Amino acid sequence: SQTIHQWPATLVQPVGSPLSLECTVEGTSNPNLYWYRQAAGRGLQLLFYSVGIGQISSEVPQNLSASRPQDRQFILSSKKLLLSDSGFYLCAWSAPGGNTEAFFGQGTRLTVV
């Protein structure tokens, strides 16, 4: 069966520091991968998606970037965090083609102080 791992679960970082969140998927090949963010009291907003190694599409302009160095690895990064980057970050995957539901990781609670 497929599993998705996301870490760390919680992170407190000072303003201006770098960020790296990692997500890996097991049990499937060539998945579509996604990074979502849930701000306090709001729904989930799609940040990035990837349909293959090295292929990244950004949905909203922001202070973050994403990379996919391996088929089942998806990384969310920032060079300098802002207070507004605080939130709950979720990695997700779906089957190739994208015509199925997405399955989410456990999420990372990021607090920028």
Added chain:
Amino acid sequence: DQQVKQNSPSLSVQEGRISILNCDYTNSMFDYFLWYKKYPAEGPTFLISISSIKDKNEDGRFTVFLNKSAKHLSLHIVPSQPGDSAVYFCAASARKAGGTSYGKLTFGQGTILTVHP
């Protein structure tokens, strides 16, 4: 522009009764709809989905209804159980838009469901 809206921030229901969660959308290109359940500090869990070619889909205690003309869908939980207490998100995808949507989902703001024993 909020393309998927859940206008009720919260819903309180007695155990054993029906819970009805509502969702409205504005983008006529959406053709696949999903409901997710989320507990605090966890990722959303997929519950049930429906394609735009159907108006109803059932899975155990969960039924999703789609009214395309009204751009409205609802999730019915019968009977409601205390373990159903969570945040429920409605999501939509435009699978056929421009060839493929790559599974990108647009979410509503969520509805907090509380089921009282």
